[in-house]
Amino acid sequence: xxxxxxxxxxxxxxxxxxxxxxxxxxxxxxxxxxxxxxxxxxxxxxxxxxxxxxxxxxxxxxxxxxxxxxxxxxxxxxxxxxxxxxxxxxxxxxxxxxxxxxxxxxxxxxxxxxx
Amino acid sequence: xxxxxxxxxxxxxxxxxxxxxxxxxxxxxxxxxxxxxxxxxxxxxxxxxxxxxxxxxxxxxxxxxxxxxxxxxxxxxxxxxxxxxxxxxxxxxxxxxxxxxxxxxxxxxxx
Numbered sequence: 006x007x008x009x010x011x012x013x014x015x016x017x018x019x020x021x022x023x024x025x026x027x028x029x030x031x032x033x034x035x036x037x038x039x040x041x042x043x044x045x046x047x048x049x050x051x052x053x054x055x056x057x058x059x060x061x062x063x064x065x066x067x068x069x070x071x072x073x074x075x076x077x078x079x080x081x082x083x084x085x086x087x088x089x090x091x092x093x094x095x096x097x098x099x100x101x102x103x104x105x106x107x108x109x110x111x112x113x114x115x116x117x118x119x120x
Numbered sequence: 121x122x123x124x125x126x127x128x129x130x131x132x133x134x135x136x137x138x139x140x141x142x143x144x145x146x147x148x149x150x151x152x153x154x155x156x157x158x159x160x161x162x163x164x165x166x167x168x169x170x171x172x173x174x175x176x177x178x179x180x181x182x183x184x185x186x187x188x189x190x191x192x193x194x195x196x197x198x199x200x201x202x203x204x205x206x207x208x209x210x211x212x213x214x215x216x217x218x219x220x221x222x223x224x225x226x227x228x229x230x231x
Contacts, residue, residue: 037218048124048211048222049163094163098218106151107176108220112162 008032009097011111018118024082026114028095031076035097039108040069040080043092052093053080085118092116122146124223126212132229138200141226144193145214152195153213153220154180154187163211169195202230 010029018024026040036057041049055062055069055078062069068081082089095111125144133139145152153168167177167187177187184206186198199206209227213220 039219041222046224048213048224051219051221054219106215106218107153107165107168109165110155110163 006031007112008035009095009109009111011093011095011114013114014112015115015117018085018116020087020118020120021084024080024085024089024116024118026080026082026093026095026116028078028080028111029076030078030097032097032099032109033076034099035109036100037098037106038069038071038078039096039098040067041094041096041110042089043094043113049094082116085116087118087120090116090118124212124214124221126210126223126226128226129224130227130229132231133202135203135230136201137230138198139202139206139228139230141197141210141212141228143195143197143212143214143223145195145212146221147193149214149216149221151215151220152189153211153215154195154197155211155213155222157209157211157225166197166210199228202228204230206230 039054040052043049053064053067071078092113092115094113096108098106127142150171154166155163166180169189172189189195207230209225211225213222
């Protein structure tokens with residue numbers, strides 16, 4: 006049972022345009038969501054996160070939107086740059102009073118930004 | 121520049137051999153995770169520790185895998201005996217609150 010789903014295995018975007026990566030989740034207990042970027046032969050790198058008490062969080066070119074009613078979040082990258090080409094993972098965790106912060110990951114979306 | 125350090129980066133071993141992967145978490149982090157990445161399953165959680173105590177190892181094949189934290193600066197993941205299906209990239213991550221920071225991984229190949 007996949008609790009975090011990234012339904013698009015890949016996405017191709019032109020440099021300078023917006024990249025939108027999507028993620029859906031099924032577990033209503035999830036209250037914290039994260040995006041990681043991964044280059045080949047490296048570990049995932051934390052990008053940005055959002056708590057369920059918010060619906061938007063922004064950090065430079067990266068913005069994450071959370072729609073709790075739809076159990077959906079998205080990562081917007083504006084403007085996209087060739088260096089953004091990587092696999093992007095969505096992850097979620099359930100607080101549970103501080104005792105259970107394990108991260109559940111989606112399978113990732115390969116973003117290619119073309120010059 | 122604080123980072124999670126994993127050794128070795130690459131390991132090729134024969135089926136049946138014991139494999140030990142090591143991880144040095146970021147100083148001060150109280151949570152350590154072990155993940156495995158495969159093409160089919162993506163990033164799957166094997167085990168995690170809070171303040172060196174195991175909290176969840178339900179994702180780990182118990183008959184051959186074991187995870188420990190002998191002290192706050194070292195986490196180990198052992199496979200004995202190893203099998204070809206264990207070939208994957210194994211990541212260690214550490215965290216303090218809600219965010220985990222990953223090491224560069226150990227690429228394991230069992231032949």
